[in-house]
Amino acid sequence: MKRSWVPALITFGVILFLFAPLVVLVVNSFNASRFGGEWEGFTWNWYEKLWAAGEVWESLWITLKIAVSASLAAMALGTLAAYALHRFRSGLQNVHHMLVTLPLVMPDILMGMSLLALFVLTGVETGLLTIWIAHVTFCLSFVTMVVLGRLQDFDFTLLDAARDLGATQAKAVKKVLLPLLLPGVLAGGLLAFTLSIDDYVITFFVSGPGTTTLPLRVASMMKTSRSMPMINALSTLLIASTFIFAALSSRLQRRA
Amino acid sequence: MSAGLKPSRQWLITLPSLAWLVVFFVIPAILVILTAFRPTDLQGGVGAGWTLETLREVQDPAYLPILWRTLWLGGLTTLVCLALALPMAFQMARVGERMRQVLLLLIVIPFLSNFLIRIFAWKSLLHPEGPLTKLLIGLHLIPENAILLNHVGTVLLVLVYTQLPFAILPLYAAAEKFDFGLLDAARDLGAGPWRAFAKVFIPGVGRGIISAAVMVFVCCLGQYVIPQMVGGASDEMLGNKIAQRVFSDRNLPHASALAGGLMLAVLVPMLVVAFWQRFGRKEAA
Numbered sequence: 016m017k018r019s020w021v022p023a024l025i026t027f028g029v030i031l032f033l034f035a036p037l038v039v040l041v042v043n044s045f046n047a048s049r050f051g052g053e054w055e056g057f058t059w060n061w062y063e064k065l066w067a068a069g070e071v072w073e074s075l076w077i078t079l080k081i082a083v084s085a086s087l088a089a090m091a092l093g094t095l096a097a098y099a100l101h102r103f104r105s106g107l108q109n110v111h112h113m114l115v116t117l118p119l120v121m122p123d124i125l126m127g128m129s130l131l132a133l134f135v136l137t138g139v140e141t142g143l144l145t146i147w148i149a150h151v152t153f154c155l156s157f158v159t160m161v162v163l164g165r166l167q168d169f170d171f172t173l174l175d176a177a178r179d180l181g182a183t184q185a186k187a188v189k190k191v192l193l194p195l196l197l198p199g200v201l202a203g204g205l206l207a208f209t210l211s212i213d214d215y216v217i218t219f220f221v222s223g224p225g226t227t228t229l230p231l232r233v234a235s236m237m238k239t240s241r242s243m244p245m246i247n248a249l250s251t252l253l254i255a256s257t258f259i260f261a262a263l264s265s266r267l268q269r270r271a
Numbered sequence: 272m273s274a275g276l277k278p279s280r281q282w283l284i285t286l287p288s289l290a291w292l293v294v295f296f297v298i299p300a301i302l303v304i305l306t307a308f309r310p311t312d313l314q315g316g317v318g319a320g321w322t323l324e325t326l327r328e329v330q331d332p333a334y335l336p337i338l339w340r341t342l343w344l345g346g347l348t349t350l351v352c353l354a355l356a357l358p359m360a361f362q363m364a365r366v367g368e369r370m371r372q373v374l375l376l377l378i379v380i381p382f383l384s385n386f387l388i389r390i391f392a393w394k395s396l397l398h399p400e401g402p403l404t405k406l407l408i409g410l411h412l413i414p415e416n417a418i419l420l421n422h423v424g425t426v427l428l429v430l431v432y433t434q435l436p437f438a439i440l441p442l443y444a445a446a447e448k449f450d451f452g453l454l455d456a457a458r459d460l461g462a463g464p465w466r467a468f469a470k471v472f473i474p475g476v477g478r479g480i481i482s483a484a485v486m487v488f489v490c491c492l493g494q495y496v497i498p499q500m501v502g503g504a505s506d507e508m509l510g511n512k513i514a515q516r517v518f519s520d521r522n523l524p525h526a527s528a529l530a531g532g533l534m535l536a537v538l539v540p541m542l543v544v545a546f547w548q549r550f551g552r553k554e555a556a
Contacts, residue, residue, distance in 0.1 A: 018365075018464075019464045021358065022358040022359070022361045022362035022365075023362055025355060025358040025359055025362070026358070026359045026362040026363070026374070029355050029356075029359050029435065029439075030374070030377050030378075032432070032435075033377070033378065033381045033432070033435065033436075034377070034381065035396075036389065036392035036393055036396050036432070037381060037384065037389070037392055039392065039395070039396055039402060040388070040391070040392045040395065043395065043402075049400075050395070050398055050400035050401055051395060051398075051400075051401060051402060053402075053405065091287075092287050092288045092291055093288070095284055095285075095287055095288055096285070096287075096288035096289075098284060099281065099284040099285040099288070102281075102284075103281045103285075105281065107281065107282075107285060107289075108281075108285070110289075111285055111288070111289055113545075114289065114292040114293070114296065114297065115288070115292065117296070117541075118292075118296055120485070120486065120489055120537075120541060121537070122489060122490060122492060122493020122494075122510075122533070122537060123493060124493040124494075124495055124510045124513060124514070124530070124533075125300075125303075125493055125530055125533060125534050125537070126296075128303060128513060128517070128526065128527070128530040129296075129299035129300045129302065129303045129530070129534075130295065130299050131517065131523075132299055132302045132303045132306050132523065132527060133295070133298065133299040133302055135316055135317065135523060136302055136306070136317060148295055149295075151291070151295075152291070152292070152295045152296060155288060155291065155292070159288070209383050212385075213383070213384075213385045213386060215385075215386055215387050215496065216386075216495075216496060220517070230385060230386075230387055233385070233387050233388070233391070234387055237387070237391055237394070237500065243395060246388075246391055247395070250385070250388040250391065250392070253384065253385055253388060254380075254384050254388070257380060257383050257384045257385075258380055260383070261376065261379055261380050261383055262376070265372075265375075265376060265379075
């Protein structure tokens with residue numbers, strides 16, 4: 016029986032559609048033409064300009080500080096949450112599971128808006144701390160899901176074996192469960208890190224003076240067409256780092 | 272381990288994440304709804320006392336076209352995404368393991384790259400001096416002075432672009448579990464490829480279709496960056512109004528009333544789906 020070529024064609028078309036704008040962006044970051052309408056020769060000019068733009072690197076530093084600390088906290092909370100969800104079956108865990116999954120489907124604007132309402136009503140000044148709280152909140156669910164997927168493959172009789180051989184519960188967890196779970200936790204952490212670096216909408220709602228993260232900086236640069244080629248260069252660097260992170264994360268998740 | 276200690280250990284392990292989510296997710300969501308019933312104060316905060324004034328303001332008929340636009344843009348985006356993602360999931364589930372991994376990575380990479388960058392990419396692609404406009408004018412497909420940006424169609428295009436992975440991933444997860452022998456059986460019994468696809472494959476991944484549709488539709492409802500960046504002044508969605516009330520008018524109760532309405536509109540269909548799936552699972556068992 017002959018298979019239809021239509022699904023293959025559509026798949027090819029969709030991949031092309033997904034990548035075409037990104038490819039144009041990367042190519043234009045080396046294009047001497049300002050608007051990238053046509054090719055006017057190769058240049059490093061935009062990267063040099065970007066290198067000289069101090070405020071961009073300042074924003075990158077703020078973004079990295081938040082991303083590292085938020086993903087570490089989300090890794091700790093998410094791993095515990097996944098363990099609880101996997102180990103226990105109860106009404107409590109049903110509620111817990113619902114609370115963990117809801118943020119995954121909540122539109123960003125609502126999450127930003129509700130956290131802003133919380134901070135305004137409790138009189139907490141928006142800034143680094145509020146951004147960190149917001150990032151931990153949305154990363155937590157993603158880490159939990161990744162670790163939970165990993166736990167489903169974990170053979171819990173290994174823990175019993177460790178206990179039979181004389182290990183304490185704490186020692187069995189530390190020496191058996193955690194090392195085997197580590198790739199899943201790291202994969203979740205990497206995902207959290209990527210999400211934190213990329214977030215614009217939620218951060219916009221809870222940011223304060225002096226906390227312009229990289230996406231906020233990009234958004235304000237997008238308003239002036241003068242800096243458009245510089246965004247091309249910055250985007251190319253960001254896409255390249257996303258590529259590396261995605262590859263690393265999928266390697267970690269695959270290794271058994 | 273005694274039975275009496277078990278619940279407390281469970282609580283100890285559950286408490287950190289549960290408490291975090293209650294404090295920073297549940298309580299803020301309730302606060303948004305409550306704030307809709309509070310008066311404004313001049314500093315952009317929330318005044319003392321309670322009022323129904325904001326709810327009356329929100330019933331302004333000027334919101335109707337915006338609400339309608341938000342709904343049809345979300346609905347149309349969902350349909351287009353499903354139409355593209357269904358054949359794609361079908362294809363991905365049928366190719367070999369290696370190819371499948373490559374395709375998955377190819378979908379995840381644009382999905383994980385910065386949201387603003389993806390919008391910016393379209394903005395520069397469709398710019399009057401940009402490559403696509405020049406190409407289309409060169410081919411005489413559009414008039415010399417055509418403007419591709421700042422149009423409701425552009426908003427739809429970029430919405431589809433950003434939401435596609437949300438449709439492909441759950442559909443692929445469903446298609447992966449689909450028994451393709453059923454399709455061959457249908458073909459053996461004389462069904463054409465389209466008929467087999469429509470009558471056997473689509474019902475077979477029904478649950479995946481529901482989750483993909485809910486995911487895409489819900490995400491669209493809350494959009495505001497896309498209409499703001501690539502749409503015109505008359506292409507605003509509900510999200511734009513929420514952002515304007517917060518940041519331009521500094522009217523938190525009004526923004527809360529809009530956000531609270533949107534939140535209910537999002538939660539109700541999701542709870543329905545959750546109950547439906549739970550009910551469906553029991554039925555299957």
